[in-house]
Amino acid sequence: MxxxxxxxxxxxxxxxxxxxxxxxxxxxxxxxxxxxxxxxxxxxxxxxxxxxDAAVVTAAAHGGALTCAAALRAHGVWMLPTPDDQVHVWMGRSGRHHSHEGCSCTAHYSPGSATLGLAPVVACLIHAYRCLDEEEFFAAYESAWNKRLIGAHDRARIRRELPRAAGWLLDLARPDAESGLESLLRLRMHLLGIRLDCQVSIVGVGRVDFVLGGRIILEADGKENHTHAKRHADLMRDAAASALGYETLRFDYAMVVHDWPTVVAAILPALGRARS
Ligand SMILES: [Zn+2]
Ligand SMILES: [Zn+2]
Incomplete structure (x- = not known):
């Protein structure tokens, strides 16, 4: 047996x-x-x-599959930190809601028959557009595309099922975003009307994270420990970049995600200087 x-x-x-x-x-x-x-x-x-996972169990108790941010994270999609204690459940087109203890679920009814466990990535993204803000959705969408979790057929379905207002985000999205930070910066620069090139190789400097408006190098420092050797290498790169007419600005993840006004206040005058 x-x-x-x-x-x-x-x-x-x-x-x-x-x-x-x-x-x-x-x-x-x-x-x-x-x-x-x-x-x-x-x-x-x-x-x-x-x-x-407890959220998957709660979703099943409610009558469906876990969806939205928590499910995308479980699928390996890069997500901005989204504080949300609610369990989001995909109920299929018209799944039956089961009452359960401590229910504070958000239910999503959309085409298809909901299974148990995790909703498919494509369904999660369609639902997440309604529950996340545009930046969170955009970063998740690019991450899913980059990790090949959604194909051409899925992207066409997402475009069909999302409201027309989502079209510009889908148009802006690219498959080569290497990090959520890159997605976030490209979206924000687009809204400021600034061109952003990612992972640019500059002769004499090397590969830099981003170039803004063709003149400003933006380096997003990650969580790797900054050894003395790394710091020296960064300073050498900055000097080489300056000699070529570039200005280098360095920010870390926390500044971009949590203190954007400080980042913009540094970028805009630098662009002005570069243009003058
Ligand atoms: Zn519930
Ligand atoms: Zn949701």
Missing amino acids: MDAAYLLARFDGIARGSTLQSYGCSRTSLAAATSAGTILRIRQGVFALPTV
Whole structure:
């Protein structure tokens, strides 16, 4: 007889009892595994491994699949920090809502039949457009594209299902954004009417993160530890860039994400100097 926990692991840890039974797991063995605690009964006819993510369990208790930011993150999509304690659930076109303890879920009804577990990336992005702001959506969309989690067919579907107002974001998106920070900067520079080139090779300087308006080098310092050697190399690059007529501005992730006004206040006068 098929072991319930072993079989559940093949379904990413969560499945309907009817599915498990169709693979040879009897009602009796499901009941035995539940009372032994090797599997959990989430609601009538739905079972999960005890290791399954709590938000996925809540979504299944509600009647659907986890979607939006938490699901995108679980799929490996880069997300801006979005503080949201609510579980977002994809209910399919008209899935039945099951009441459960402590429910504060946000339900999304959209075409397709919702499964259990994680909603597919394409559905998550369609839902996330309504729940995230434009920047958060844009960064997630570019990340999903860059990681090849969505293909041409998916992108066409996203464009079809999102409101017309989303068109400009989809037009601006590119598959080669190497980081969420790059997505964020390109979107913000676009809104300021400033051209941004990413990962530019400058002879005599090397590869720089971004060039703004053709003249300003913007380096986004990551979390890697700044050794003395790294700092020396950065200063040498800045000197070489200055000799070629570039001005270098350095920001870290926290400044771009949490203190944008300070970043803009540094960029705009530098662009003015470069143009004059
Ligand atoms: Zn709920
Ligand atoms: Zn949502």
